[in-house]
């Protein structure tokens with residue numbers, strides 16, 4: 028496989044922020060920013076949750092295969108929980 032071909036294959040173990048689809052990432056960022064402040068988790072907790080997602084086999088190109096949500100969007104909600112069993116965050 029040459030370098031050009033491999034660059035076209037999406038990263039299966041990346042979050043949206045790490046994938047080159049900027050338009051999709053910006054759309055998800057706008058959805059996160061639309062969550063009322065009091066319903067968003069802290070930045071520290073958000074990072075902790077995303078670290079769990081990065082290490083999770085269910086993450087596929089930014090999407091959680093356990094629930095179909097974008098991991099970054101789900102992780103931003105204070106009352107959300109990981110849908111896996113057992114929960115990872």
Ligand code: SF4
Pocket residue numbers: 079080081083084085086090091092093094098101108109110111115116
């Ligand atoms: S199962 Fe949980 S840890 Fe895994 S990607 Fe989904 S939300 Fe993240």
